[in-house]
Amino acid sequence: MCRRYYPQENLINRGGKIVRVEQYTQPFASSFYKRYLEDAGSLSSFFHYEWNQTALNTRFQETDFSNHKRSELVNVLTKYMSKFGISTKSAIHLKELENNGIVVIGGQQAGLLSGPLYSIHKAISVITLAKQQRELLGVPVVPVFWIAGEDHDIDEINHVYIERGRKLQKVVYPEPLRIKKMASETTFDTDLINAYLEEIFQSLPETLYTKELFQKVKSLLENNLTYSDFFAALMNDLFREEGLLLIDAAYKPFRKLESDYFQQMVKNSSHLAKLVFENEMVFEREGFGTPIQTKENAANLFYVENGERFLLERKDDKFVHESKGISFSEEEMLNIAKNYPEKLSNNVVTRPIMQEMVFPVLSFIGGPGEIAYWGTLKTAFELFDMKMPVIMPRLSITIVNSKTQNLLEKFSFTVQDVWEGAVENTKLQYINERRNGKVTELIETIQEELAAKYKELETLLEKEDLKLVPLVNKNLGFHEKQLIFIQNAIEDTFLGKLDASIHRYDRLTMELTPNGGLQERTYTPLQLLNEVGVNLIQNLLEIPYEFNGKHYSVLV
Structure with a gap:
């Protein structure tokens, strides 16, 4: 039997229904992330604050939030969100932000159908922490979601995973062109994307919610035919009642707002690159690797041309991308930043700094990955006379449907047992206990005896000077292949007899550790929304989460 583990458990009354919520030590955590969760104080050389209420209080008290271009920012946010519809709650949050409101912010790439579940969990985290801090600090705290529409790695966002024939399959949207444009400027082919969505939905089991969900997704797609717009439309719809504010980093009016900040980054480019390079070397010496893999000659900015991004480096006092033949002097870069800021884009170093400026x-x-690379940026923030905000680990959630919960109870597993491989080990034990070892032994005996007899024949032929050894070996090979074929056929037939039981073990693994990792890193919310309805998001938002570094398991 597997090792037993009893998690911290809460029973929550949600709309008259008792829901079980369990908390576990964070699974699959890197050494750095584990340290950050359990002992952030020991990492003070990399961050300005720990992640607790004391740090949030200190951040609020010591930070001057009066220097931001609030009116301009709210005008840009309002213009951007108008396309998707501004809810009453969002309008209130925009007004608060224009006055003295502060924000809790997070972001993600614009994945298809919201991308992996952790995009949803990140939005829930932003909303939940903003609500909690609004109450504790007594000031308006507004939730904001930053969409990384400037990202051009389309292969990271152009697919979803669905179950087909009891197996998990990656279904990729078939891009008609392979130019690596930014997500905000990569447009779907109408026929292809509609056929793609139909293919995805046809793979889902028919439920009470399937038709309505399909129509909703199709309607959100109608006027939102880029990755970023489709993502924003879906997120806005899912979190409308929470007033989640959205902004695409590549939105051109937003770039105009950032003009002054781009100029600062250009002027400080050399010093910034040196600081980040040195800090990352310290980070590596501490045993945490090089999450950015920066270079001393990095410019930490992209140049944008026809929707494509080209990462710039500094060479001979120029900002260059050699393979593209791009070269700008500092004066030319400052002119671009001032008059054509839409032609510039942040990289992993300057995006956090820009976020703080705006x-x-x-x-x-x-x-986990974001917190690691932020750990290399402390001195970069200080270069611009800023401190990092409090970096709060996002909520990490595994959603367990009733069928999966029934299987866990049937086999006496916890969710953590599945993460630790106990299900796979128990499945193999189950199979081996039912396998007749005599069958394998007999086949092995036949193989050994056959090889021995053929060796006798080979020796005899050589003695008689009959040069037929190659033919003998070839014939032996035929027999050995036939034995392997028989052995495989026996194994397949044997496993077929156990199929129903084996499938239950595989079901647990596929639901809770798809692709060998957490559920939230593989599945989109589509399957769950299809199973339990769009109220799933609201139900998840009603759970009284604690930001304590634990992983939540929620039975829906």
């Missing part, structure tokens, strides 16, 4: 940030919600 928004009055109380806290940034980050995932």
Whole structure:
């Protein structure tokens, strides 16, 4: 039997229904993330704050939030969100932000159908922490979601995983062109994307919610035919009642707002690159790797041309992308930043800094990878006379449907047992206990005896000087292949007899550790919305989460 583990458990009354919520130690955590969760104080050389209420209080008290271009920012946000519809709650949040409101912010790439579930969990984290801090600090705290529409790695966002024939399959949207444009400028082919969505929905089991969900997704797609717009439309719809504010980093009016900040980054480019390079070397010496893999000659900015991004480096006092033949002097870069800021784009170093310049940030919600690369940026923030915000680990959630919960109870597993491989081990034990070892032994005996007899024949032929050894070996090979064929056929037939039981083990693994990792890193919310309805998001938002670094398991 597997090792037993009893998690912290809460029973929550949600709309008259008792829901079970369990908390576990964060699974699959890197050494750095584990340290950040359990002992953030020991990482003070990399961050300005720990991630607790004391730090949030200090951040609020010592930070001057009056220097931001609030009116301009709200005008840009309003213009951007108008396309998707501004809810009453969002309008209130926009007004608060224009006055003295501060923000909790997080972001993600514009994945198809919201991308992996952790995009949803990140939005829930932003909303939940903003609500909690609004109450505790007594000031308006507004949730903001930053869409990385400037990202051009389309292969990271152009697919979803669905179950087909009891197996998990990656279904990729068939891009008609392979030019690596930014997500905000990569347009779907109408026929292709509609056929793609139909293919995805046809793979889902028919439920009470399937038709309505399909129509909703199709309607959101109608006027939103880029990755970023489709993502924004869906997120706005899912979180409309929470007033989640959205902005695409590549939105051109937003770039105009950032003009002054781009100029600062150009002027400080050399010093910034040196600081980040040195800090990352310290990070590596501490045993945490090089999450950015920066270079001393990095410009930490992209140049944008026809929707494509080209990463710039500094060479001989120029900002260059050699393979593209791009070269600008500092004066030319400053002119671009001042008059054509839409032609510039942040990289992994300058995006966090730009975020702090544009928004009055109380806290940034980050995932494991984000927190690691933010850990290299402390001195970069100080270069611009800023401190990092409080970097709060996002909520990490596994959603367990009733069928999966029934299987867990049937086999006496916890969710953590599945993460730790106990299900796979138990499945193999189940199979081996039912396998007749005599069959394998007999086939092995036949193989050994056959090889021995053929060796006798080979020796005899050589003695008689009959040069037929190659033919003998070839014939032996035929027999060995036939034995392997028989062995495989026996194994397939044997496993077929156990199929129903084996499938239950595989079902647990596929639901809770798809692709060998957390559910939230593979599945979109589509399957769950199809199973339990769009109220799933609201139900998840009603759980009284604690930001304590634990992983939540929620039975829906």
